Amino acid sequence: MLFNSLDFAIFLPIVFILYWFVFNNNLKWQNALIAVSSYIFYGWWDWRFLSLILFSTIIDYLIGIALSKEYSLSKKKILLWVSISINLGFLGFFKYYNFFLDNFKSAFSFFGNEINSNSLDIILPVGISFYTFQTLSYTIDIYRGKLKPTTNFISFAAFVSFFPQLVAGPIERATNLLPQFYRKRKFEYSQAVDGLRQILWGLFKKIVIADNCAEYANMIFNHSDDYSGSTLFIGAIFFAFQIYGDFSGYSDIAIGTSRLFGFNLMRNFAFPYFSRDIAEFWRRWHISLSTWFRDYLYIPLGGSRGGTWMKVRNTFIIFIVSGFWHGANWTFLIWGFLNALYFLPVLLAKRNRMNLEVVAYNSSLPSLKEFFNIVLTFALTTFAWIFFRAENVGHAFNILKEIFSNSFLKIPTVLPFMIILLTIFFIIVEWLGRRDEYAIEKLGFKTSRYARWGFYMFIATLIFLFDGKEQAFIYFQF
Secondary structure: OOOOOHHHHHHHHHHHHHHHHHOOOOHHHHHHHHHHHHHHHHHHHHHHHHHHHHHHHHHHHHHHHHHHHOOOHHHHHHHHHHHHHHHHHHHHHHHHHHHHHHHHHHHHHHOOOOOOOOOOOOOOOOOHHHHHHHHHHHHHHHHHOOOOOOOOHHHHHHHHHOHHHOOOOOOOOHHHHHHHHOOOOOOOHHHHHHHHHHHHHHHHHHHHHHHHHHHHHHHHHHOHHHOOHHHHHHHHHHHHHHHHHHHHHHHHHHHHHHHHOOOOOOOOOOOHHHOOOHHHHHHHOOHHHHHHHHHHHHOOOOOOOOOHHHHHHHHHHHHHHHHHHHOOOHHHHHHHHHHHHHHHHHHHOOOOOOOOOOOOOOOOOOOHHHHHHHHHHHHHHHHHHHHHHOOOHHHHHHHHHHHOOHHHHOOOOOOOHHHHHHHHHHHHHHHHOOOOOOOOOOOOOOOOHHHHHHHHHHHHHHHHHHOOOOOOOHHHHO
């Protein structure tokens, strides 16, 4: 079920009414409603994979209880590795089986040995990369002593399958989201209004910006041989705004929807394209995944506490694993490798914690230096996005070859002025709201109510005018 679909527009009010008007005084029934609704939401895509998420839920629920009752450290480690092995085993099979098989066959063919083994026609379960990491955080935190296991299976099932963020995040920590299922929730009008406002902005990002940029990015990337370097460069920029509008738009809708039910999810994007260096970018892009890798992989490996070699090793590990998390393709590994290269000089120079505050916090415009750094960081990020979007490594290098040729000086043949104007409008609104949790959280609050509601109606009108494509969110494939 897509957030930008008629199905969800009918589903959400029904769940909302049942939640607040039928089961308002019963926490257990509210949690049960969330669990059932989440399974309906997920099963709407393909009911066959409900058994997979249910099995993962049961395994980690039981292992969590077993960990709390076990005093032997060695047996605790065995239980933890059972959880890790089962969860990553499912993820590895569905997501990476054919990748490893095909590369294994290619390696043997290179040495003159042929292996007759057919790839499997495997359907990747939507959201498996997200809910797998979410359940892993539960068992790992119990093992570390940071969290007590729940004995309420319904609450745990609702936590794992919570429909607003089930298929594309944010990847919630059990320490943050699970305790919210234990507390009685009271409807707060201001929180609900704020949630609707964030949903509105998320829909604008997805429908008006991402889907329209996707139309031209797909046209250019899918027929890259027909275009000049300048047009391919424009296509890369379109994709940069497509993936940001699409993914951060999903996160906004997820966070806003959660607020309607009295839940608070972690922030997942913090205006990353206004970053002044690559370290700041990764503090602001897909925050839930970046911090997950930091806490459960980077720091256990030693983080940046060791010598230069350890810092270099851990940096490349974290970014390459992050790339591989996104998909079974060498393009994602190269994308991760490039970001590691970008990050390394900043880390070794000990400048990775310099830009912690919001850019130009006390001024309307950035300084010339800040503007240059923002443009440079965006250019480096867009360069890496080419590998992320390309069909394969050869396709990416062909695009780059054309971009760095004389044809870059030609006038682009694809310049949709309406989409460019809308993207400029989007950038301006994001800049004005960069100090807040999301762009229109407080935008216009100092103006009259009529002006503020006029702005909301303008955004809603744009969503209505550009609606109709109903494209799936890009991170569903990961």
